[in-house]
Amino acid sequence: MNGANEVYRGTHRGAEAPRSATRSSGGAVFLTLLGKECLELLRSFKLIWVPIVFAVLGIMQPVLSYYMPIIIEKAGNMPEGTVIEIPAPMGSQVLADTLSQFGVMGILILALACMGIVSGERNSGASALVLVKPVSYASYILSKWLSIMLLSWGSLLLGYGAAWYYTWLLIEYVDVVPFLLSFVLYGLWFSFVLTVTLLFSTALRSAAGAAFTSLGAAILLTVLAGLIPKYMAWSPGALTGLAYQAATSPGWLQMEPASWWAVITALIAIAALLAASVVLLKRAPARD
Amino acid sequence: MTAQLMEVKGLSKSFGTMKAVKSIDFSIQEGRCVALLGPNGAGKTTTIRMLTGLLAPTAGEVSFRSLAPGEDRRALIGYLPQTPAFHNWMSGMEYVVYAGRLCGLGVSEAKNRAKELLERVGLADAAKRKLGGYSGGMKQRLGLAQALVHQPKLLVMDEPVSALDPLGRREVLRLLKELKSETTVLFSTHVLHDAEELCDDVVIIRSGEVALQGSLASIRSQHRQPVIELKLDEDNTRGMDWARAFVQRTNSGEASYSWLSEAELRGNRLHLTAAHMDQARQALLEELARHSVPFSRLEVGYSSLEDLFMKVVGE
Known part of the structure; x- marks a missing residue:
């Protein structure tokens, strides 16, 4: 027993040195939190199955477009002698279709994967053990946000890249510029929606509530942008339409000023949503 | 320190x-x-x-x-x-x-x-x-x-x-x-x-x-008080009668004993909180002898933290 005490006291005397270093190592703490988030994504297999789903979704679109005439012919139950003329799909149109696939299935999967990211830890009390340590609330939220971003941008790149590659193989080559531009615009839309999920995960007790509130908000914004494009062109909801345009237009998309505003408001909204999450977390770091 | x-x-x-x-x-x-x-x-x-x-x-x-x-x-x-x-x-x-x-x-x-x-x-x-x-x-x-x-x-x-x-x-x-x-x-x-x-x-x-x-x-x-616990023979009505009368007498103020600050009967146990331990012991023994009360156990001690806790919290 005494031996153990000696060890403790011995190290205690030297404890001032690391503590003074503590204050300057906010970056190290952030990296530790981020490392934990990434490890959690890996151990819960999210880092594996989410990209796989995206890749499958991405490959399916060009493959289906390519084989559509044959599929209809074999399974269509058409009367003998019917002639179906399906124009060969444009490569850029296939990419835009892929994006709209991601816009439904992809965002649903990501929102479901991230819905409990704060509320789960808060409800179990695991967040209490982290937040009683000298960890800033902002780095707690930002580490979670960055892990979501890594997962969503990575999955999107993999899935969209696969779609682009298969379109090239089966249909035609699509220029890199429209591909990358539409990728970035869509990625920004994903980031916005998932930041809303993060906020609601901090605000609400229920994980499902967070997923469906943010999906609802996403649908509302896209529908509004579609219904009254004149007035909603500046909203982040216009980003999806912008991405489709970017994919289908040759070369650089000529962006109107209102479209630039959609990008800017999305960025501002993401920052504001993150700040709101930090404030909410600060107000009640843990629940009983 | x-x-x-x-x-x-x-x-x-x-x-x-x-x-x-x-x-x-x-x-x-x-x-x-x-x-x-x-x-x-x-x-x-x-x-x-x-x-x-x-x-x-x-x-x-x-x-x-x-x-x-x-x-x-x-x-x-x-x-x-x-x-x-x-x-x-x-x-x-x-x-x-x-x-x-x-x-x-x-x-x-x-x-x-x-x-x-x-x-x-x-x-x-x-x-x-x-x-x-x-x-x-x-x-x-x-x-x-x-x-x-x-x-x-x-x-x-x-x-x-x-x-x-x-x-x-x-x-x-x-x-x-x-x-x-x-x-x-x-x-x-x-x-x-x-x-x-x-x-x-x-x-x-x-x-x-x-x-x-x-x-x-x-x-x-500060809060430790001498307590005496007297366990009476339940079947013997004489003892119980004496205890009930004793508690009633002290609580109504009819007879005030300088050595006693509180008396309470719980089942067949008489709990006495004493003011002075030595006096209390002496006086109680005399009282018991005078009425030849049949008791089965007499315990003298001090109030525990639990008694204090119950007193502080239970009010």
Whole structure:
């Protein structure tokens, strides 16, 4: 027993040195939190199955477009002698279709994967053990946000890249510029929606509530942008339409000023949503 | 070892209209072991959560003497909640290293600390196992290890042993006994026995207010009262009749004995709180002899902390 005490006291005397270093190592703490988030994504297999789903979704679109005439012919139950003329799909149109696939299935999967990211830890009390340590609330939220971003941008790149590659193989080559531009615009839309999920995960007790509130908000914004494009062109909801345009237009998309505003408001909204999450977390770091 | 470590001033918390904690004041001296006592729902957990910064107080403040301005008070506190929750996908070793890194330790330092602490709390063999498979007692001990990883000035624990089986309880109490010689400890409990066994100071709270506080020794000597318990023969009506009459006489003030301050009959046991032990013993024996009361046991002693607790809290 005494031996153990000696060890403790011995190290205690030297404890001032690391503590003074503590204050300057906010970056190290952030990296530790981020490392934990990434490890959690890996151990819960999210880092594996989410990209796989995206890749499958991405490959399916060009493959289906390519084989559509044959599929209809074999399974269509058409009367003998019917002639179906399906124009060969444009490569850029296939990419835009892929994006709209991601816009439904992809965002649903990501929102479901991230819905409990704060509320789960808060409800179990695991967040209490982290937040009683000298960890800033902002780095707690930002580490979670960055892990979501890594997962969503990575999955999107993999899935969209696969779609682009298969379109090239089966249909035609699509220029890199429209591909990358539409990728970035869509990625920004994903980031916005998932930041809303993060906020609601901090605000609400229920994980499902967070997923469906943010999906609802996403649908509302896209529908509004579609219904009254004149007035909603500046909203982040216009980003999806912008991405489709970017994919289908040759070369650089000529962006109107209102479209630039959609990008800017999305960025501002993401920052504001993150700040709101930090404030909410600060107000009640843990629940009983 | 008498420097003040922490001071709590006017700490209050209300949830809506419910006042959970009503202006609590107390201070903790360096190196002491302090127990926060109170019945369930008295506001112990709320107080502790405010101390650790997990809950913003409605009013009042918590201040640390040794805290440099601008420094985070969380760096000085190690906290073990009532039922610590961990990430089930981590191993014990990983978690303690993670906790150490969060407190600003370097990679190799955190690893060494984690190894040393896991050894100490008896989890060295389970260090590589996933936390999902840990038992309640193991989780509590791991919670202790992660709370100590940055050598906190103050170890705060919320009901550290309440949820454990007798074996786990023994184990954790043994660890706490060791720890209290090394750092300042504050823990809440509703188990008086644990408090009596471990702590130097007690703060008893009742419905959100401090009912009594001080060092255990001084509280004992101030509030300790001589008590006499007389067990009567239940079948013998003469004894019971005498006891009932005796209690009635003292309570109605009909006959006041200078040596007696309180008399109460519970079943077949007569509880007497005496003013002066020697006089009381003498006078009672005379009384018993005069009425030739048949009793089966006579016990003379002092009121325990539990009696005091019941008295303070039960009002």
